[in-house]
Amino acid sequence: MGYTSTRQNMADAMTPAKVPASFRDPSGFLFTLKNEIYRQVNEIYKEDYDHFIRSGLYEELIQSGLLIPHQEADIDFPDPDKGYKILKPEEISFISHPYEWCFSQLKDAALTTLRIQKTALDYGMSLKDASAYNIQFHNGRPVFIDTLSFEKYQEGRPWVAYRQFCQHFLAPLALMGQKDIRLNQLLKIYIDGVPLDLASSLLPFKTRFKYSLLTHIHVHARTQKHYAGQNINKERIPKLSRAGLLGIINSLESAIKSLKWNPQGTEWSDYYQDTNYTPDGFEHKKQIVQEYLSRSKPETVWDVGANTGHFSRLASDNGIKTIAFDVDPTAVEKNYIRAKSNKEANILPLLNDLTNPSPGIGWQNTERMGLMERGLADTLIALALIHHLAISNNLPFAKVADFMQQVCQWLIIEFVPKKDSQVQRLLATRKDIFPDYTQEAFEQDFGRYFAIKDKTQIKGSERILYLMRKI
Amino acid sequence: MSNSFSRIFSYLVIAAISGLFLFPSQAYAYLDPGTGSMILQGIIGGLAAVAVVAKIYWHRLLQFFGLKKDSPPDHQRPSIHEKRHDTKTNPEKFSK
Numbered sequence: 001m002g003y004t005s006t007r008q009n010m011a012d013a014m015t016p017a018k019v020p021a022s023f024r025d026p027s028g029f030l031f032t033l034k035n036e037i038y039r040q041v042n043e044i045y046k047e048d049y050d051h052f053i054r055s056g057l058y059e060e061l062i063q064s065g066l067l068i069p070h071q072e073a074d075i076d077f078p079d080p081d082k083g084y085k086i087l088k089p090e091e092i093s094f095i096s097h098p099y100e101w102c103f104s105q106l107k108d109a110a111l112t113t114l115r116i117q118k119t120a121l122d123y124g125m126s127l128k129d130a131s132a133y134n135i136q137f138h139n140g141r142p143v144f145i146d147t148l149s150f151e152k153y154q155e156g157r158p159w160v161a162y163r164q165f166c167q168h169f170l171a172p173l174a175l176m177g178q179k180d181i182r183l184n185q186l187l188k189i190y191i192d193g194v195p196l197d198l199a200s201s202l203l204p205f206k207t208r209f210k211y212s213l214l215t216h217i218h219v220h221a222r223t224q225k226h227y228a229g230q231n232i233n234k235e236r237i238p239k240l241s242r243a244g245l246l247g248i249i250n251s252l253e254s255a256i257k258s259l260k261w262n263p264q265g266t267e268w269s270d271y272y273q274d275t276n277y278t279p280d281g282f283e284h285k286k287q288i289v290q291e292y293l294s295r296s297k298p299e300t301v302w303d304v305g306a307n308t309g310h311f312s313r314l315a316s317d318n319g320i321k322t323i324a325f326d327v328d329p330t331a332v333e334k335n336y337i338r339a340k341s342n343k344e345a346n347i348l349p350l351l352n353d354l355t356n357p358s359p360g361i362g363w364q365n366t367e368r369m370g371l372m373e374r375g376l377a378d379t380l381i382a383l384a385l386i387h388h389l390a391i392s393n394n395l396p397f398a399k400v401a402d403f404m405q406q407v408c409q410w411l412i413i414e415f416v417p418k419k420d421s422q423v424q425r426l427l428a429t430r431k432d433i434f435p436d437y438t439q440e441a442f443e444q445d446f447g448r449y450f451a452i453k454d455k456t457q458i459k460g461s462e463r464i465l466y467l468m469r470k471i
Numbered sequence: 472m473s474n475s476f477s478r479i480f481s482y483l484v485i486a487a488i489s490g491l492f493l494f495p496s497q498a499y500a501y502l503d504p505g506t507g508s509m510i511l512q513g514i515i516g517g518l519a520a521v522a523v524v525a526k527i528y529w530h531r532l533l534q535f536f537g538l539k540k541d542s543p544p545d546h547q548r549p550s551i552h553e554k555r556h557d558t559k560t561n562p563e564k565f566s567k
Contacts, residue, residue: 025501129502158516163508215515224507232506238513247519248512 016078020366033423036471057123102332109135110169130161139345156239167193196221212255263330281460296410298378305385309335316347378410397445407450
């Protein structure tokens with residue numbers, strides 16, 4: 001599915017459709033045809049593109065796994081007046097956005113961007129943009145997806161994407177690491193990265209004593225402000241030597257590397273130690289989920305409320321492309337670190353709040369697609385989640401079922417009865433206004449959207465696992 | 472108070488810039504690189520270049536007095552990038 005909007009119907013699929021996110025760069029654009037993604041390279045970019053291929057830079061980046069591979073395709077140009085070549089990039093199974101990444105995902109994306117820029121300079125080219133949206137997680141690794149972002153390096157010229165790099169990577173990482181992990185959500189508001197004056201005012205005073213943050217954020221913000229109102233001839237910018245440019249890239253790299261975030265215990269991080277399953281029950285639950293996965297035979301799985309991805313791995317370890325969503329930055333961070341150290345290719349941990357999923361943002365709200373427009377799941381796993389939605393968020397079962405039938409074909413869901421200690425914990429501080437929170441009502445309301453194919457009570461607990469299929 | 476430190480530093484930087492001879496350099500891009508961001512790079516880049524050169528000479532000095540024997544680590548050696556620099560004038564060299 002990849003970049004393709006699921007809204008696109010089959011009739012539309014037969015004619016090329018430009019991807020809404022792809023309009024800024026005149027070098028080319030992305031389009032979809034028959035539900036496949038292509039990129040038109042425009043004549044204006046010919047010289048840079050040819051250099052990119054002939055210099056060996058493309059090959060080097062592919063060998064190092066830093067860039068998405070492509071093949072040149074022999075199909076008609078959607079925009080024939082400007083067309084030079086058509087490329088067919090390797091498909092990315094799910095497009096994620098920087099505000100859905102945990103700290104280490106954004107950090108790895110930043111370091112990947114800088115590695116690419118250094119490699120490009122070795123081949124006489126330079127990145128002309130450094131947008132975080134140009135990085136995607138592909139088979140467990142960050143890769144650069146915009147093949148048209150390279151231009152010939154001109155000695156003496158500063159890095160045009162320096163500001164963008166600071167806004168998309170350095171500022172949010174500094175804010176997440178030095179101020180509050182949740183500040184990555186600023187990227188959802190500011191589509192071109194966190195404004196540096198805002199980052200500067202939010203960062204703690206101590207960050208001014210750190211050379212990299214002092215220069216690249218605080219002084220950078222002030223320099224921007226100083227020159228903002230001035231009419232400076234754009235052709236009279238000071239030259240920057242090659243050594244100076246490399247110095248800046250190295251300085252950014254060490255700045256990013258030095259930023260750290262140590263996840264502290266949060267509400268969920270100790271969840272597996274804090275459940276009321278017996279060891280037998282936990283094992284039984286795994287067996288049932290495994291069996292239901294085999295019965296639903298998914299190619300793609302979403303695990304919502306995945307925590308650190310224990311149950312997601314029942315799918316991803318069997319070669320199923322799995323996205324492990326959680327609302328807790330600590331859980332997503334731990335999940336990513338684990339996936340990265342085990343070199344897992346099929347699991348993608350992402351931050352998302354199901355009660356407020358990522359919306360479409362940018363121009364016409366279509367530039368960066370909302371969660372549900374980016375490809376759905378064959379099977380949805382929702383374990384130990386229903387009580388949080390129904391009780392903490394006051395959602396009626398019917399609304400939860402309605403959402404779930406929009407995103408999947410098969411559903412593996414756990415019902416947690418009211419007498420369960422976890423539900424009692426949620427009710428401890430509030431009035432029980434949920435007389436309809438019963439197993440009968442759950443089955444009845446979900447039964448309007450799903451056929452219940454199977455249900456099993458977990459050993460040593462009152463909880464019940466269901467396998468349902470969309471009607 | 473909270474901003475005074477960076478304000479002073481910024482003024483120093485801006486003062487340094489105004490003392491520089493501004494070279495013409497073609498700047499076109501579909502992205503607005505931002506005037507302040509371009510100018511700041513001149514300064515940080517200059518400092519970084521000076522630091523790299525100083526590091527190399529400091530290392531050579533230590534070697535000269537026999538205080539250090541090993542060669543500097545790769546990233547401090549400009550030769551790596553100087554060598555690769557050839558690709559700019561001779562792009563075919565790296566093609567496969």
